[in-house]
Amino acid sequence: MKKVFVNGYGSIGSRIVSFLKDDPEITVVGIGKYSPDSKVDDAISKGLNVYVPESKLDSFSNYKISGSIESALDQSDLVIDAAPGGHGYKNKKNLYEPKKIPAIYQGGESTTGAAAVSELLFNSRVNYNQALGKYHVMQGSCNVTGMGRVLEPLRNKFGDQLVRFDVTLVRRWADIEQTEKKVSDTIEMTEKPHHGDDVKLYFGKDAPLYVRAIKVPTRQMHLHIMDIRFKDTAPKPSEIHDVFTNEFGVATLWTAKGTKDVRDYAQNMGFNFTDTNMIHIHANMTTAIGDTIQMMYSDDQTGIVIPENHMLMQAMLFEKSYKDAFTHTESIFHMAEKKQKLQEYFAKNN
């Protein structure tokens, strides 16, 4: 049994810890909170031990906390950092490295430059083995993870027939739980988005991948608009869809009118946190024109990285084979079942 601490209890941290509690191979030491607010009691009511920074112990005197984050780390075999972007690096320098504790970081951190948390950006579909026994690894962000789920199977299938990928990321404004965050009535353009460079860390630095990004006023997932150019005539849309028939974390849907349809279905079916944990190819939008395939898929922003964190944790803590880690993750997340249900509900109308 290994002991894991989750530092941060926001959109990502609260999901990760909820699934870890279902993992018989893991003891959850607790979670790290930084603000004395209602989420402290919320976590305690779920049976979690709450730890806070040593320097902030006084401001949590009205709550039944279990001690300092520093002391929790001393009891842990690994920490999953779920801090706001940039704070993970500071935690690495101030806490994890001095205490020699292995750490997983989230996609708001960086793998290049002065504030890099790791040289490795994890995507279980592409580089699982490289994370075996590693000490500091960053999980790709939701958009970066989603792109990998599409690009890698296409590369495996079509190889040097592929000439170029052009992707427009249509990013959601805020998460469903972030009720305090106002969704502005604008379409915001993102200068120099990091996502393409992040994908190239695992897909290859010379990959012909060109990414643009905009942010739109919705809480209901990201949508990626992807054009794939082939050397010769592009395959038929059905050949593209066939590539994803047995892919983990990719559902192929025909009748969803928008991303909220998918979220509503997840909610109605009682999926945890209303997450599907996957990407959804909107198959009715796939077209072949000459040498180009045009496709769109939506990306469950908060859910998609949670099973990935679970795979990464197993590589770092237990050095399991991909197959063993995958089987264990599947026993907790039930992705195959969710995929089947989604595909049946949004099946093609005959």
Ligand SMILES: NC(=O)c1ccc[n+]([C@@H]2O[C@H](COP(=O)([O-])OP(=O)(O)OC[C@H]3O[C@@H](n4cnc5c(N)ncnc54)[C@H](OP(=O)(O)O)[C@@H]3O)[C@@H](O)[C@H]2O)c1
């Ligand atoms: N949201 C998504 O869809 C999504 C998807 C993929 C990846 N990510 C990445 O995941 C990371 C976390 O994002 P999030 O959306 O979960 O953020 P969030 O909802 O804003 O939650 C951040 C949490 O971190 C805590 N925190 C504050 N300072 C901290 C520190 N110094 N060290 C550790 N924790 C600290 C906060 O505690 P208090 O509330 O107590 O202040 C809060 O619980 C980011 O790197 C983000 O880019 C997010």
